[in-house]
Amino acid sequence: MSDTAQGDGTVGKALDVLDQVAGFGRPVRFSELLDASPYPKATLYRLLQTLTKQGMVSFDPDRSAYSLGVRLVRLAHRAWRQSSLAPLARPQVDALSRTLGETVHLAQMDNAQVLYVDKRNAAKPIEMYSQAGKVGPAYCTGVGKAMLAWMPAEEQERIISQQSFHGFTPTTLTTAEDLRAELAECVRRGFAFDNEEHEPGIICIAFPILSGAGRVMGGLSITSTTTRHSLQSLQTMVPTIRTAVDRIAEDVENWRFPDEIKERA
Structure with missing residues (x-):
């Protein structure tokens, strides 16, 4: 678990999961995330649901896989220009x-x-x-x-x-x-x-x-x-x-x- 997740509550945990999804470099199934996650199954699922609703993660029902969301592309572009x-x-x-x-x-x-x-x-x-x-x-x-x-x-x-x-x-x-x-x-x-x-x-x-x-x-x-x-x-x-x-x-x-x-x- 990252220092961010430990110190910043739910937001830190969500960002930790987002980093985990990104780290695979490809669409990833829930079971794969769970195997590598420090969080219980219910907690991981809840965090993924929140990230999906916010457009930070997308879910492909045909492949039952998660990947980074389009909203991140917009944020990344703005961060690149501003920071x-x-x-x-x-x-x-x-x-x-x-x-x-x-x-x-x-x-x-x-x-x-x-x-x-x-x-x-x-x-x-x-x-x-x-x-x-x-x-x-x-x-x-x-x-x-x-x-x-x-x-x-x-x-x-x-x-x-x-x-x-x-x-x-x-x-x-x-x-x-x-x-x-x-x-x-x-x-x-x-x-x-x-x-x-x-x-x-x-x-x-x-x-x-x-x-x-x-x-x-x-x-x-x-x-x-x-x-x-x-x-x-x-x-x-x-x-x-x-x-x-x-x-x-x-x-x-x-x-x-x-x-x-x-x-x-």
Whole structure:
């Protein structure tokens, strides 16, 4: 059971069930949900009925299966426009993709995970895990470490405490102590690396997107392969990436807090 479900009563439980339906990635039968659910049969059924009535879940009587509802599509579209960096960052992401010819990732922190909100493939695309809309681990991705490194200490510790520290590759950081040391190095360096820590052969350089007050709004990375680049060669892109990141931060802050920007001017 998620922390949300434990702490927020019926609403938290309903959201937990919604996450469970989404997690299957396909229409799912009640029996499958029940097998994986922490809730009794009657409670799960009641929550599904409520979600269905509200359009958050749809039920196909022919297949006796539940799937995500159309109302979620509307909400997701509005959330993408209002809360995601993607629409505002698109011009800079496009320009970086054209200029550097490598994969560009734009991400935000979703609880203790990295949520990829936009992606541009390299001129010569490479197969990798990340896709817009997917979540990934914070402790072994470039954008995850870039965002973590610049967070306030208390928030950083909260997220570190929720990491699984699974060893995906021989270079994955697998302890909180190693991660803290790496985050301090990121701040000293000014950016983060992914040194084949999530996927073999995949490396990246990543920067935090910071507000004028230093608050982490997101992260951006340039990702390549060890056959095309080294961590050292990726550093030659730093000035170009930093300029793009600064422009994204300015555009986002101007859009979110226009009155404050005018007052400071």
